[in-house]
Amino acid sequence: MFDFEAVEPTDLSLKVGDRILVLERNDDWWRGRCNGREGIFPANYVQKCETPTGVSLPILCRARAVADFEATAANQLTLRTGDVVSVREKNATGWWEGEIQRDGHTLAGWFPGDYVTPITNEGAAQNTATALFDYQAGQSDELSFRAGDVIVIVEKKDADWWAGHKVDSPNVRGLFPANYVQMR
Incomplete structure (x- = not known):
């Protein structure tokens, strides 16, 4: 709702439009994480927003x-x-x-x-990659994912296209461009 400029080292600066993961609510001051930083901020400077359906944070x-x-x-x-x-x-x-x-x-x-x-039996933990970019499937046999998602590599079809699934969705498998991920 409003910008907030940190005054103390424990404060979290915020800009209108920032999405904050609230970690603790304590009366008028809350603690949260935003853009890789963590700190406190005035609760009345923010408003709750719903996470759109189907959007979640990456699973490690x-x-x-x-x-x-x-x-x-x-x-x-x-x-x-x-x-x-x-x-x-x-x-x-x-x-x-x-x-x-x-x-x-x-x-x-x-x-x-x-x-x-x-849990280590989820498809060879050594054979995983992190998505570098969002990818929206263009065909029914492709896998959609967001930057940061962890992908289990099931098969390297060729140098350009691999098959796999997101670590948190083992039943949803598909092809994706190999250059959209980085091996872990």
């Missing part, structure tokens, strides 16, 4: 909860042993951010990384 990996974790803050994610988490971010303090599906709802938040173990 999938992991299975090995122990229960009970959220103690609004920005945390309660885990139950066996939950499968789509991990979107890992920070230096050992906390991971991700989402789970429970009772038909998507729940998202932060949790300690040592409460989960990465």
Whole structure:
């Protein structure tokens, strides 16, 4: 709604139109992440916007909860042993951010990384690539993805076209231009 210029080192500067991932709500000042930076900002300078259907943050990996974790803050994610988490971010303090599906709802938040173990049997983790650009399928046998998505490479048809699926959508497979991704 309004630009906000950081005054303190812990503040997060914002421009009208920026999309902010809100990490914590604390009365009039919220903490969030925007354009690779994290900090606090006045809550009345922003308004909630819905994520368009079908748009999600890139998934780094999938992991299975090995122990229960009970959220103690609004920005945390309660885990139950066996939950499968789509991990979107890992920070230096050992906390991971991700989402789970429970009772038909998507729940998202932060949790300690040592409460989960990465799922490694999802199609050779060494054979993955990161999308460099958005790609919109032009044919029914092609795979659409967004920049930052992690793609599991199933087959390298030739030097120009590969086959694969997004790590978080193993049942949706298709062809895509090889020069749109970078091997991990």
